[in-house]
Amino acid sequence: MTTIHLLLTLLTLTLAGFFIGRSKAIAVCSAQGGPSTLHSRPIYYGILTALWCAVPALIVFLFWLIFQSTIITDLVVADLPDQIRSLPEARLNLVINDLRNIVAGNIVGGNISPAIQAAADHYKSLEMTGQAALSVIVTVMAMVAVAGVWLKITPALRARNHVEKVIEILLLGCSTLAVFTTIGIVLSVLYEAIRFFKIVPVHKFLFGLEWSPQMAIHAEQIGSSGAFGAVPVILGTMLIAGIAMCVAVPLGLMAAIYLSEYANRHFRNVAKPLLEILAGIPTVVYGFFAALVVAPAIRNTGDMLGFSVSSESALAAGLVMGIMIIPFVSSLSDDVINAVPQSLRDGALSLGSTRSETIIHVVLPAALPGIVGGVLLAVSRAIGETMIVVMAAGLSANLTANPFQAVTTVTVQIVTLLVGDQEFDSAKTLAAFALGLLLFVITLILNVVALMVVRKYREHYV
Known part of the structure; x- marks a missing residue:
C-alpha cells in the first residue's frame, strides 16, 4: 500500500x-x-x-x-x-x-x-x-x-473534556513550534555569524566604512580587498527605507482618515479595494516601473535643473517602494480608526469640536497603538524589500546620504553573497549571516521603540 x-x-x-x-x-x-x-x-x-x-x-x-x-x-x-x-x-x-x-x-x-x-x-x-x-x-x-x-x-x-484537552494540547504544540522555529532561526544565524566574527572583528564589521566582500585569491589580484564594513550597507538601507516611509506614511494615513471619516459608503467600497490592489502587485513589476519610468524621469529632471543624478538612485527605489507600502499603512490604519467607538466622536462633536479637531485630538490618539503597529509593519516591509532595490538602486555599497546616488541594502547584499555555489568557510559567504543577524537586531530595536511609543501615548478609556 x-x-x-x-x-x-x-x-x-x-x-x-x-x-x-x-x-x-x-x-x-x-x-x-x-x-x-x-x-x-x-x-x-x-x-x-x-x-x-x-x-x-x-x-x-x-x-x-x-x-x-x-x-x-x-x-x-x-x-x-x-x-x-x-x-x-x-x-x-x-x-x-x-x-x-x-x-x-x-x-x-x-x-x-x-x-x-x-x-x-x-x-x-x-x-x-x-x-x-x-x-x-x-x-x-x-x-x-x-x-x-x-x-x-x-x-x-466525559468526552467533551477529553476532546477539549486534546485541542488544548494541539494549540500548545502549534505555539511551541512557532517559538522553537524562531529560536532555531536565530541560533542558526547566530552560529554562522560567530564564525564570521572569528575571521572579521566585530568592530570592523559594525564601524567599517567600506564594503567589498570579494576575497582575494592571490596577492596580486585587484578589486578583491575583502573589506567588510557594514556602515555603507546599513546607511543605504536606512536611506531607502526612510524615503519610502516619507511617501507611505503621510499618504497612507491621510487616505485612511479620508476613507474612514469623510468618504461616503459607496466611494469607500470602491476606493479601498482599488488601493489594496497595490499590495498584490509583484515586487518585480514595481522594480521594472522604478527602473524604466521613475529612475529615468528623476535623472532627466536632474539634468534639466543642472545637477547630477545617477542612473540608479536611492530616490527612485524609495519612491516606488513607498507607493508599494501605502496599502499596508492605509488598510491597517483604516481598520484601527473604524474600531474607535463612535461615542468618542459624538462626545467631542457635542462639546463643539469640529470634525478635524475630533480626528486630531480624539480619534487618532485612541487609534495610535494600531497606527504604530501598521507603520512598524510597513517599516519592516521596506527594510526587507530586495527586488526594487536591485533594479532601481543598484548593488554599489556607497557611503553617502545623497538620495540621487546609487546605494544598496542589507537584503540585497545577503542575496548577492549567497547566489551560486558558495564555500561556507569563507568570510564572503559568512558575511551574509552577519548581515542577517544585524537585520534581526535592527528589527528588534524597532519593535522595542514601537512598544515604548504605544505605552507612552496610549489613551485609556473606562
Whole structure:
C-alpha cells in the first residue's frame, strides 16, 4: 500500500470512527432515557473516537516517514561486503548516494558492481517490507482504537473534556513550534555569524566604512580587498527605507482618515479595494516601473535643473517602494480608526469640536497603538524589500546620504553573497549571516521603540 493509499485508508477509518462513536452515543442515550443522560453531546463522542483513531496512527506513520531512510540505509550498509564498509566516510557516502540513485531509478545502467546492485535490490526489498508492515500496523492501530473507544462510551464518559484537552494540547504544540522555529532561526544565524566574527572583528564589521566582500585569491589580484564594513550597507538601507516611509506614511494615513471619516459608503467600497490592489502587485513589476519610468524621469529632471543624478538612485527605489507600502499603512490604519467607538466622536462633536479637531485630538490618539503597529509593519516591509532595490538602486555599497546616488541594502547584499555555489568557510559567504543577524537586531530595536511609543501615548478609556 502506497503512502497516498495509506493516508486515504486512515482518513476513511477516521470518518468511520466518528460516525461509529456518535451512533454509539445516540444509542446509549436512547437506552438510558434521552440525551440528558449523557455527559456530553453525541458529536463529542464521535470526535473523541476519530481522534483516537487518527492521532496514534499518524504518530507512528510520521515516525516511520522520518526515520525510514536512515533505518533501511543502516541495515543495507551492515550487509555490504567488508571492502566497501571499510571505505573512508566520504567514499562510503558516495556509495550510499549511488545506491539510493539506483533505487530511485536515476541510474539504470553503466558500470554497476554486482555488490551494489545486490544492495540496491536489498534496499528495495526492505522498503517494500517496511511499507507493508507500516500499512498493517497503522490500519490495525486505527481499528483497535475505534473498538476500544466504542466499548468505553457510557453516559459517564466525559468526552467533551477529553476532546477539549486534546485541542488544548494541539494549540500548545502549534505555539511551541512557532517559538522553537524562531529560536532555531536565530541560533542558526547566530552560529554562522560567530564564525564570521572569528575571521572579521566585530568592530570592523559594525564601524567599517567600506564594503567589498570579494576575497582575494592571490596577492596580486585587484578589486578583491575583502573589506567588510557594514556602515555603507546599513546607511543605504536606512536611506531607502526612510524615503519610502516619507511617501507611505503621510499618504497612507491621510487616505485612511479620508476613507474612514469623510468618504461616503459607496466611494469607500470602491476606493479601498482599488488601493489594496497595490499590495498584490509583484515586487518585480514595481522594480521594472522604478527602473524604466521613475529612475529615468528623476535623472532627466536632474539634468534639466543642472545637477547630477545617477542612473540608479536611492530616490527612485524609495519612491516606488513607498507607493508599494501605502496599502499596508492605509488598510491597517483604516481598520484601527473604524474600531474607535463612535461615542468618542459624538462626545467631542457635542462639546463643539469640529470634525478635524475630533480626528486630531480624539480619534487618532485612541487609534495610535494600531497606527504604530501598521507603520512598524510597513517599516519592516521596506527594510526587507530586495527586488526594487536591485533594479532601481543598484548593488554599489556607497557611503553617502545623497538620495540621487546609487546605494544598496542589507537584503540585497545577503542575496548577492549567497547566489551560486558558495564555500561556507569563507568570510564572503559568512558575511551574509552577519548581515542577517544585524537585520534581526535592527528589527528588534524597532519593535522595542514601537512598544515604548504605544505605552507612552496610549489613551485609556473606562
